[in-house]
Amino acid sequence: KAGVTQTxxxxxxTRGQQVTLSCSPISGHRSxxxxxxxxxxxxxxxxEYFSETQRNKGNFPGRFxxxxxxxxxxxxxxxxxxxxxxxxxxxxxxxxxxxxxxxxQYFGPGTRLTVT
Amino acid sequence: AQSVSQHxxxxxxxxxxxxxxxxxxxxxxxxNLFWYVQYxxxxxxxxxxxxxxxxxxxxxxxxxxxxxxxxxxxxLRKPSVQWSDTAEYFCAVSPxxxxxxLFFGTGTRLTVIx
Numbered sequence: 681k682a683g684v685t686q687t688x689x690x691x692x693x694t695r696g697q698q699v700t701l702s703c704s705p706i707s708g709h710r711s712x713x714x715x716x717x718x719x720x721x722x723x724x725x726x727x728e729y730f731s732e733t734q735r736n737k738g739n740f741p742g743r744f745x746x747x748x749x750x751x752x753x754x755x756x757x758x759x760x761x762x763x764x765x766x767x768x769x770x771x772x773x774x775x776x777x778x779x780x781x782x783x784x785q786y787f788g789p790g791t792r793l794t795v796t
Numbered sequence: 797a798q799s800v801s802q803h804x805x806x807x808x809x810x811x812x813x814x815x816x817x818x819x820x821x822x823x824x825x826x827x828n829l830f831w832y833v834q835y836x837x838x839x840x841x842x843x844x845x846x847x848x849x850x851x852x853x854x855x856x857x858x859x860x861x862x863x864x865x866x867x868x869x870x871x872l873r874k875p876s877v878q879w880s881d882t883a884e885y886f887c888a889v890s891p892x893x894x895x896x897x898l899f900f901g902t903g904t905r906l907t908v909i910x
Contacts, residue, residue, distance in 0.1 A: 711896050713896055713897065713898070715898070715900075722900055722901075722902045722903065723886065723888075723898075723900035723903075724900075725897040725898060725899070728896045728897055730896070735896070736896060736897045738897065770839075770840065772840075772898075774896060781892075782896045784828075784830060784842050784845050785842075785896065785898060786842065787832075787839050787840040787841070788839060789838075789839040790839060
């Protein structure tokens with residue numbers, strides 16, 4: 681079974697621009713979560729999507745947004761980029777049981793975003 | 797507020813030494829517990845998980861962890877480490893409410909010397 685894939689793998693943007701990152705979950709996984717990983721703050725939860733709806737949200741500003749498509753693929757968008765947004769953005773997918781409970785999350789390789 | 801503490805930031809061991817990495821969490825409810833590993837240049841991989849039942853869980857590559865509810869701990873152990881275990885190890889918790897958000901510890905970097 682193919683793992684979680686993320687595109688692009690590396691990205692360089694300028695302050696003030698916006699960026700869109702893409703994530704394809706493992707086949708059959710309907711929950712997709714996004715995380716930000718930085719040396720200073722570690723791994724932090726951004727949001728989770730399930731059935732094309734945002735189900736959970738972390739403590740990030742509104743510049744960070746996402747969506748999920750009917751095939752469970754997900755995108756996240758960061759508008760008005762700041763230098764502090766430089767990070768590794770990880771996507772994770774998981775299988776969802778009836779009732780909405782989920783199993784463990786499987787992570788993709790991440791997108792390394794550098795903001796200059 | 798939820799939090800996960802990993803007290804060891806960097807651990808250096810010789811091959812064949814025993815390993816124990818500490819993890820304590822703070823959460824006002826029932827949780828699922830995980831250990832993830834990130835080998836150099838690779839992505840996060842699940843090492844083991846605890847949802848319910850036997851508090852001693854076994855994972856891949858000879859790792860195991862014990863959930864002690866009274867201590868809010870989920871320590872990772874391996875009786876004999878190998879050079880290939882050099883990696884960063886993350887403890888994580890998620891609420892058992894269907895919310896699929898993981899709270900991670902800051903990670904422990906393990907260096908195994910041949």
